[in-house]
Amino acid sequence: MSIQQIKKSIEGAISYLEEHPEETRYTDTPAKATIEDNLRCWAVTPDGTSGVRSDMPSGVGGGNAAPSPGWL
Numbered sequence: 001m002s003i004q005q006i007k008k009s010i011e012g013a014i015s016y017l018e019e020h021p022e023e024t025r026y027t028d029t030p031a032k033a034t035i036e037d038n039l040r041c042w043a044v045t046p047d048g049t050s051g052v053r054s055d056m057p058s059g060v061g062g063g064n065a066a067p068s069p070g071w072l
Helices: 005-017 021-025
Strands: 032-037 040-043 051-054
Touching: 005 021
Parallel strands: none
Antiparallel strands: 032 040, 040 051
């Protein structure tokens, strides 16, 4: 993606939010997180269509099998 495409996308978002200020207070529905093993978690969208796995580093008791929640 070029700088011009990124600029156009950001300008479009700004324009949309200026026209629809109520959308600036929009909040997403909560995700559902499940502890799989030790400190490894699987979080999915409310409708279950997509998810993300995270794990803590081994130095703090995790398995280091996925990106840490802080990194995500």
